[in-house]
Amino acid sequence: MADDFERMWADLEPIGLSASSGGYFRQPFESAERELAAWFAEQAAARGLDVETDGFGNAVAWWSPTAADDEPALLTGSHLDSVLDGGAFDGPLGVVSAFAAVDVLRERGVVPRRRIGVAAFVEEEGSRFGQACLGSRLATGAVSWDDARGLRDRAGVALGDVVDGDAGSLLLDAVSTYVELHVEQGRDLVDQGSAVGVASGIWPHGRYRFDFEGEANHAGSTRMDDRADPMLTYAMTALAANKQARLADQRATFGRVEVAPNGTNAVPSRVAAWLDARGDGEQAVADLVAAVERQARERAERDGTTVTVTAESVSPAVWFDEELIESLRRDHAVGDWPVLSTAAGHDAGVLHGRGIRSAMLFVRNPTGVSHSPAEHAEADDCLAGVEALATTLERLCG
Template sequence: MTQVADFEQMWRDLAPVGRSASSGGYFRQPWHSAELELRAWFREAATARGLELEEDPFGNLVAWWGPDSLGSGTDKVLTGSHLDSVLDGGAYDGPLGVVSSFAAVDLMRSRGVQPARRLGVAAFVEEEGSRFGRACLGSRLAVGTTTWDVARELTDREGVRLGDVIEGGTSTLLDGVATYVELHVEQGRGLIDLDAPVGVHSAIWPHGRYRYDIAGRADHAGTTRMEDRADPMLTYAMTALAANKQARLSGQRATFGRIDVRPNGTNAVPSHVTAWLDARAESDAALAALVAAVEKQALDRGGRDGTTVTVTPESVSGEVAFDTALRDELVARLGGVPVLPTQAGHDAGILQDAGIPTAMLFVRNPSGVSHSPYESAETADCLAGVEALADALTGLVAP
């Protein structure tokens, strides 16, 4: 088959998996049926290409091209992305990078490339943090920045412990990996504005997730006077508005996208609200200032409402600057494509922070929308991404 046919067939194979008939979005949460089906597809794709499959105790997968004897064993090149999605997410966030990686290997082979370094295609697990609440959990466990002793106690929304889902242990999956290149759909409008199909990321904005626990007093919705209430929902509402205002004023990002209300009755004043703030900023200092400003306004409002506010950082990642030499090499090899930062977190940021030189390619998203069923990419742009990835990887494994 041609490289075009390979890509399009792989995409048709993945398209129905985990898709909602009502919204058109995807529900591919880790260790549930849809995501497990995608991992089975990954294994089949690796086997069909004669690639050696390796899996660590956390469910991270790598399909290796080339025998162990290639190179020194400590200069492997890795590409890939993830297969899980946010709740009701888009088709391209993650899977585009995995499919494009397999297609790039196909294209390199059709060109007669003979790798001098071992090349792996990776699928990291729980990148979105949509089930156990930790973004890039699989890659964090693989590099050791999150320990299994901590991760095993994480629980999902149903109270299921990660330690009861997988056995865990220690990962050696990334031993010998010297370079990582990840392709991803763009999650904004940068390439639309520049009228370019493919670009390179320079850095990832610092970002974090913060849990707000707001405690009040349950009461009757009809008989309790407004002035006699200690309503945590009011404190939350003010905090959400404050986050929006502070982010707009500073040119940063702040989002409350998840909330849990108890007892969650229509005719009762809540006793407790738990809400999660996603905050992102152009620098570590700007992120700290944004988070502090939102917390201050929440505490002030809690004092007026008679509620208590507790803020817990659940996962915070500092700014990640991708390897400059690798970035410049890719830009030159690809003929001067645009270079832009990203406000989204990626496994690439985890590997770069762990000392593995890393670069990111991204493909134009004509909707400019991500983490949504409206996320999109044109086939022509995806194929341009495959060719760019193949060119980049060829320069790394067969210079």
């Protein structure tokens, strides 16, 4: 099992890697991510798994050792895309571990009573078309193709010009349970001294676009009192988001900004900024965003600018099935696994919200850093994660 895992990981490691930053650029439907999709098909073929794809770019490799097609299917896997300049483990670890777990089950002589699928969902990060977990949302019907086809990337390319959106289906109606393994995006498992943990749920979160409008002018000839500078309004709003999040013990991040005309010697006419807001409850997130928006409007009035806020993606809280969590965490060779919540979004949350009972396993991240080249997991912990996933699938498939 160790050799198979390490071989798969060695194949993936250089794909999309930036030599200058040490981070990964695996954006959906671009060359590196498509190379990973080809790798996925090769791994499935090497194991005799049947690959099913849909018109959105999602794929599932099915293991059907018995003729139990009428039984509810079991799904595992994750995603292969990354954020801009991201880490190696977020997403691919779950896909590699899923293939390795199938190998472990075969080595154990397990003959599952129902089909097991290894999934690779596209655009989980929302790094190209701006909506997180877009592939799983489309696959489950949480987002319609009519609404999604017009989404555009930074270059203005529409999703509908990249994929057709109409061909094929993953038949997720036949899936009853989904288990996603993921590198932990935090340090809870480090603090608890455990290689593996079980997720209790996912915090609610959303992405909100703030459009600040002002008046372009000369940076030298325009007196400070005569300016309507949207950059000032944005700057105060970013500080307000930080303050409000700290006061409420929630999360607020402005991580993307676009400026026009984006000249060094020009007062901007427009600033577009995206707020990522997360919290331990849906009302907490709503209150946080409302407080930030209120302060943005107050500042805009003083600056002579305007602000428009658009909710681009909002995900409610997800709390996984307690009975399933309890069954996964108990009675392992190393004792019970710890249970922890996550403030990061995942495909498991989308599937659970659409009626597919879901659970998540986390693998320890010694740095506690994610969405960064510093993201990491030790080889022994990854292999412990594979064993944990295989044991979980064996329990669930009977």
